Amino acid sequence: MFLYWDLVWKAPGGLVTLENHEATVRDQYYSVKHYARFTDPGYVRVGASSDTPELRASAFLSPNGRQLSVIALNTDMRTLVANVELGEYANTACRVVRTVYRPGRSEVWKELGELTQGPLVMPGRSVVTAVCQK
Numbered sequence: 001m002f003l004y005w006d007l008v009w010k011a012p013g014g015l016v017t018l019e020n021h022e023a024t025v026r027d028q029y030y031s032v033k034h035y036a037r038f039t040d041p042g043y044v045r046v047g048a049s050s051d052t053p054e055l056r057a058s059a060f061l062s063p064n065g066r067q068l069s070v071i072a073l074n075t076d077m078r079t080l081v082a083n084v085e086l087g088e089y090a091n092t093a094c095r096v097v098r099t100v101y102r103p104g105r106s107e108v109w110k111e112l113g114e115l116t117q118g119p120l121v122m123p124g125r126s127v128v129t130a131v132c133q134k
Contacts, residue, residue: 030099030108031127038069038131055080055122068092068132077124084120086132094132101125 011019015029039060046068048059054076060069068089074080086094094115100107100123115130122128 027099027101027103027106027108030106033109034071034097034099034127034129038067038129043069050082052080052082055082066134070130070132072120072122072128072130074122074124074126079124080122082120082122084115084130089132089134092132092134094130096120096128096130098122098126098128101127 006014008014008016008018008023011017011024015026015032017024017026035058040062042063043060044063046059046061048057048070050057050072054074056073056075058071060071061067068086070084070086072082086092096112096115098107098110098112100110102125112128115132120128
């Protein structure tokens with residue numbers, strides 16, 4: 001379980017800030033969204049790994065085994081190229097969403113289309129979620 005108390009708060013805190021009755025979604029909201037949007041109760045964390053210490057990966061499998069959600073995080077400032085190996089999900093449709101963190105000018109929740117097995121370019125300080133359906 002992940003619990004984040006600071007969901008909505010007065011500026012400058014929270015995932016969503018409130019100021020003068022106006023809500024502003026902050027970059028931190030998208031960090032949580034990458035992990036929470038495509039995983040539901042009952043999903044199980046499965047093996048995911050990286051040979052590069054700056055590239056972190058997690059994967060979650062749905063209870064019926066029909067959906068695999070892979071989240072990759074580039075903690076470095078430089079662009080990294082990840083070789084994605086999806087195992088038994090290699091020939092399935094995988095939707096990809098990316099957020100690149102740049103204070104004041106982040107690119108948030110950008111749909112990148114379909115992922116195929118092979119290289120995935122990840123700009124510095126970015127997170128990518130791939131959702132594969134059988």
